[in-house]
Amino acid sequence: MRAALFVTCVNDAVYPSTGIATVRLLERLGVEVDFPEAQSCCGQPQFNTGYRRETEPLVRRTTQAFEGYEYVVTPSGSCAAMVRRHYPEIGGADAAALASRTYELTEFLVDVVGVTDVGAYFPHVVTYHPSCHGLRMLGLGERPRKLLEAVRGLELRELPGAEECCGFGGTFAVKNSDVSAAMGQDKVRSAVSTGADVLCGADNSCLMHIGGILSREDAPMRALHLAEILASTEEEPWS
C-alpha cells in the first residue's frame, strides 16, 4: 500500500518530529510513504479567518500536489477536516476528489490499514484530548482511544471534560487571547488532575497551545502527538 503524507505546514515548520514519527509508523506497518514536496499549507487559517479568496490558490496547490495518490494521510484532524469539509465547496471537482481520498492518521490506521494494535510500546501514564475538528467534523470517535489502549506499557486515564475545546481555535488564540488562555488553563487543570505525565492529542496546533500553557505553568506534564506515541517501540523508544 502506498500513501502520500500531507505533513501540514505546522508540522513541517514547528513539529517535524510528528512527521518523522508518522513516516516511521506507517513504514513499520508496511505502507510505502511518499512526500510530495509541492505541498504547503491547506489554507485553513486563511479560510477560517474570513479570507476565502486568498485560500483558493492554496486549495489548488494542495489538490495538484496530491494528484494521483490513492491515499493521502495527515497527522492533523483539523487540516483533514479542512480538506474533507471545505475543499469540495472551494475547489470544485478535483478538490472534492482529494477530499474523498484524504484521511486523518487514526482513520487511516483503523479504517484503511485495518489495525488498532500498531505494536507500540510507551511506558507512561497518558490522558487523551480529542481536538474539536477531529471529534466533531471528522467524527473520529473511539479510533484514537482504541489505538492508545493497544499500546503496551501505556496507562490511559480519562480526561474530565475531554470534549470541551482547549481554546486554540486558530487565529482565535490571538484575536481573543484572554478567553483562549482561560480555556486552555482550564483544560490544563483537568489534564493535570488525572495524574498523567503525558497529554496526548492528534493536532499539533492544539498541542502547541496546551503545551505552551503547561510550560508557562511548569506543570508536571508534557504534550505529545499521538503519532509519536504510536511510533515508539521497545527497540526504538521515542522518548
Added chain:
Amino acid sequence: MSGTYLGMPAFPVAAKAALGNETLRGNLRHATHTIRDKRAKAVAELDDWALLREAGKQIKDHTLRHLDRYLVQLEESVTAAGGVVHWAGDAAEANRIVAELVKATGETEVVKVKSMATQEIGLNEALEAEGISAYETDLAELIVQLGDDLPSHILVPAIHRNRGEIRDIFRDRMGAWGRAAPEDLSDVPADLAEAARLHLREKFLRAKVGISGANFMVAETGTLVVVESEGNGRMCLTLPETLISVVGIEKIVPSWQDLEVFLQTLPRSSTAERMNPYTSMWTGTTDGDGPSAFHLVLVDNGRTDTLADEVGRQALRCIRCSACLNVCPVYERAGGHAYGSVYPGPIGAILSPQLRGIGSEVDASLPYASSLCGACYEVCPVAIDIPEVLVHLRERIADRGGKGHRLEKAAIKASGWVFDHPKVLAAGERAASLTRKLHPSRVPGGAAWTDSRDLPELPAAPFRDWWKKNRGEKNRGEENRGEKNDQGGKNNRGEGTAT
C-alpha cells in the same frame, strides 16, 4: 488590554473584564455545566432526536422560503379571529405602535411576559420615555430589571447572578417597584420565589394591559404560543383586558401540526424538561374569556435582510432554546454581557451582526468570538451550522477592510504567496530554524500569545529537510539514525518538564 491581535477591541475587551470577575465565572460555570448535563440526558431519552432535529430544520426552512405567503395567511387568520395585525419595519416603528396602543387604553402600566423581541427593540425604555411603566414578570427578568442590569442569557437572563446577589437585589429594590421584600429575606430559593410571587401577584391583578412575545405563530389558525415554566406568562396572557404581542416575523410555522416537533425539541434543549410546565395558546379574542382586545405587532428589524443572505439566513431558524450558549466554552468564560446584545453566545454572534449590520465595533468583533469548536452546531435542535455562518460573516468583515483588517489582509496575502511557493517556504523555515534562539516571539500575534503561553522553540530543521536527507531520491531507505535528535528534542509543547 493585553494584545488583541490587529485590533478587535469590542468583544475581547468586554470578555477580559468578565474573565477578571471570579464570582461571575463561578456562577456561569456552575449554571452552564448543570444545564448542559441535564439537557444531554433529556435528549438521549428520545430515539428519534436526529429525525426531530431534521424535521425542525426543514419546517423552518420551508417557512422561510415562503415567508411572504405565510405572513399574509397569518394576518388573515388573526384578523378573522378578532385580532388586529400591525407591521413594523424596524425597532422604532414597533415601539411607536406599541406605545400608541397602550396610550389608547389610558393606562400607564403594563405587565410583560419575558420576550426577546421586545428586548431586542428596547421596548421598555421606549415606553418609559412615553411615561409608561413596563413591569417584567418572569422571575429572572424581574431580577435583571430590579437590579438595573442587562440580561446575559436567552433563557436564564440572570444566570450571572447567584442567590446571595438576588437576595440583596430583592431586599434593596423591590419596595421602589411595588410590594417590598421582607427585611429578613434569606437566600433560600423557596423564600426568594415567595417574595417574587407576592410582589408579582399584586401587579398581575392590577394590570389592564399585557405585553408578550411568542415562541411560535401558527399561520393556518392565527394561534400564538408561549412556552414557559413559571405560570407568570399565563397570568399576563389571560388577566389583562388588552394583550399586545410583539413577535419577529420568523417565528411563524405553517400548521398546528408543526408544533408537535418544536414542543418536543424546545423544552428538552432549553430547560432539559420533557415538556415545559405551561404551554399557553391564544387565537384572537373570545367573548367573556381572556383579553377583549388583541394586537399582534409583527417585527422585521433586519430579518428580511438576513433572509436575503443564502448562508446567513439559517440563523432565522433559531427557536431561542439557548442550548448553544450552555455548551459554548467562550460564552462560559466571557459571559453574556460581552456580546453587547440581548442575543449572547454563539447564536448572538451570528444573529446580532446580521440584524444590526457590521457597522459597529462590537458587531464586527462578534463573528470572531468563537474558536469554531462546533459544540453549538452539535446541540442546535434546528441544526443551525453556526461555525459556517461565523466564517461567512468573517469574510464579509474582512472584505470590508477597516480597523486592523488591512494589515491582516496584507499579512495573509504575503503568507499565502509564501505557502504557494514551497521553495521560498522551505528557505524561510530553514532561516527561522537556524536563527531560532534569536527571535522566538517574532510571529504575528506573538505578544497576545506569550501573555499566557510559552512559544514553541523552533526545531533544528523543518520536516522537508529531514525527508530530503533520509528519504530523498538518493537516500531512500537509508534512514539516518541520528535523525530524531536533529529535530530538537525539547521543542514547544512543554517537553522536558515531565522528566
